[in-house]
Amino acid sequence: MSDQQKELVVYTRSTFCPYQRRADRVFEKYNLPHRTILINQDPEAEQRVLNWTGFKSVPTIIVARPGEVVPYEEPAPLEKGKSPRGIDRGSMITEATEEQLEAWLRKHGFIENGNE
Numbered sequence: 692m693s694d695q696q697k698e699l700v701v702y703t704r705s706t707f708c709p710y711q712r713r714a715d716r717v718f719e720k721y722n723l724p725h726r727t728i729l730i731n732q733d734p735e736a737e738q739r740v741l742n743w744t745g746f747k748s749v750p751t752i753i754v755a756r757p758g759e760v761v762p763y764e765e766p767a768p769l770e771k772g773k774s775p776r777g778i779d780r781g782s783m784i785t786e787a788t789e790e791q792l793e794a795w796l797r798k799h800g801f802i803e804n805g806n807e
Contacts, residue, residue, distance in 0.1 A: 697763060699725035699801065702740050702751040705732065710786040711750045717792045721802045725752075728760065736760070744775040744785055751775070751785045752792070754799050 703711045718725055730737040730747060740751050743766060753762040762782035769775055775785040784795045796802045 696756060697754050697799070698757050699723060700753050700755045700760060701725050701727050702730055702736060702753070703727060703749040704747075705729050708749055713789050714750045714752065714787070714792055717789050717796070721796070723796070723801055743783065745769065745772060746775070748775050748785045751783060752787070752795075754782045 701711075701714065717723070728736045730740050730749060737747060739761070740747060740749070744751060753766075755761060756763050764782045766780035766783035767778075769778070769780070777787050777791045778785065779791070779795050779798070784792060787795065793802065797804065
């Protein structure tokens, strides 16, 4: 999928989250556009995150086709009850460290090596 055929969609909440702050630092560092969906203001979005992660885990960041709200491909499954924190699930990553998020973004072509 080319860069023009994908966008970053960030499922988060309107209240403070340290993991979201980490993601924001990465987005700012690389000037990455993304679309935000607030799960505490959108029950359908909250249910999607629960289905994907088993928790109300934010940020859950996906690679989607432009305008869509689901990953462009089915994310790798999680073991039931296992934390999704920092696990690269292909088209999705949840509660990642800055380093994990940067590696995931590189893999998907949103940032390049040497872009620091």
